[in-house]
Amino acid sequence: MLNRFQFSRLRPRRRQSTPAQESQAKAxxxxxxxxxxxxxxxxxxxxxxxxxxxxxxxxxxxxxxxDAGLANAHLLLGLAPxxxxxxxxxxxxxxxxxxxxxPLGLRLLxxxxxxxxxxxxxxxxxxxxxxxxxxxxxxxxxxIIDHGAGMGYSTVAHLxxxxxxxLVTNHEVTALSDGYALYKRxxxxxxxxxxxxxxxxxxxxxxxxxxxxxxxxxSQRFLGLQPEFIGWVPADxxxxxxxxxxxxxxxxxxxxPAAKAISAIAKWTPLDHARTTSAFYERARKALx
Ligand SMILES: Nc1ncnc2c1ncn2[C@@H]1O[C@H](COP(=O)(O)OP(=O)(O)OP(=O)(O)O)[C@@H](O)[C@H]1O
Ligand SMILES: [Mg+2]
Numbered sequence: 001m002l003n004r005f006q007f008s009r010l011r012p013r014r015r016q017s018t019p020a021q022e023s024q025a026k027a028x029x030x031x032x033x034x035x036x037x038x039x040x041x042x043x044x045x046x047x048x049x050x051x052x053x054x055x056x057x058x059x060x061x062x063x064x065x066x067d068a069g070l071a072n073a074h075l076l077l078g079l080a081p082x083x084x085x086x087x088x089x090x091x092x093x094x095x096x097x098x099x100x101x102x103p104l105g106l107r108l109l110x111x112x113x114x115x116x117x118x119x120x121x122x123x124x125x126x127x128x129x130x131x132x133x134x135x136x137x138x139x140x141x142x143x144i145i146d147h148g149a150g151m152g153y154s155t156v157a158h159l160x161x162x163x164x165x166x167l168v169t170n171h172e173v174t175a176l177s178d179g180y181a182l183y184k185r186x187x188x189x190x191x192x193x194x195x196x197x198x199x200x201x202x203x204x205x206x207x208x209x210x211x212x213x214x215x216x217x218x219s220q221r222f223l224g225l226q227p228e229f230i231g232w233v234p235a236d237x238x239x240x241x242x243x244x245x246x247x248x249x250x251x252x253x254x255x256x257p258a259a260k261a262i263s264a265i266a267k268w269t270p271l272d273h274a275r276t277t278s279a280f281y282e283r284a285r286k287a288l289x
Contacts, residue, residue: 071113
């Protein structure tokens, strides 16, 4: 049996680092949330393709499928994870051990399918999960979080904590109306949030621009602010084919109009700066209180 003195000698000593070494230490991950008001607007397609695009740009990317309980990012990436957020929440595995490797080496933390605990987690369970995810911020350059539709409190906690949101809508009035509601809620809980608007699955540019104008005019009129329009993605059969083949469109059909549009969205400058002053998951935990 080791006495206290011997035990403390076995523990690694924390070395004093010089200011130069500290500036070289890896900065915590940037975090971007992908959300929508209405379901089925194309968040998971967007999130999985953005994850591939940013990995291709040389970043270490983690995609977290927070459509917890109804996850499908693993399908879009052709993966079959052994573990998911539910296992992490229950403390059965660490977040690191729950990761699965995807295309080009990106990592996915799956959301689990049909797990009740994940569909309706208590605040305490979510708090435990956020705490368990915190170490991921030290390991990745960029964390992309794919949310379920709407404004569940887990989504709202993320929106309160993140610096950057990509709001995915379609051009139809129902999607725009629900998207506006989400935007309003997001700006209520996080006044400094940077929001990029994407009109996905648009039949043509005219309808995409009309949708943008409608969204931005309503936001400006009622909230006195508006999101930044970062692009539109055409309705493109290549996306459906890529979903069927379980390979993201920007790999499956890189020359398709949708893939090109998503590649351009991946270069949105705020993604290079999407960092909060304090740890993202600490902020998310605070937002739960
Ligand atoms: N630009 C596009 N062109 C054609 N089809 C698309 C496009 N974007 C998405 N889709 C189709 O829409 C379907 C739904 O997309 P996706 O799963 O990404 O939506 P979602 O917003 O994540 O849905 P949910 O709210 O259920 O999470 C996909 O299976 C895909 O085939
Ligand atoms: Mg989805």
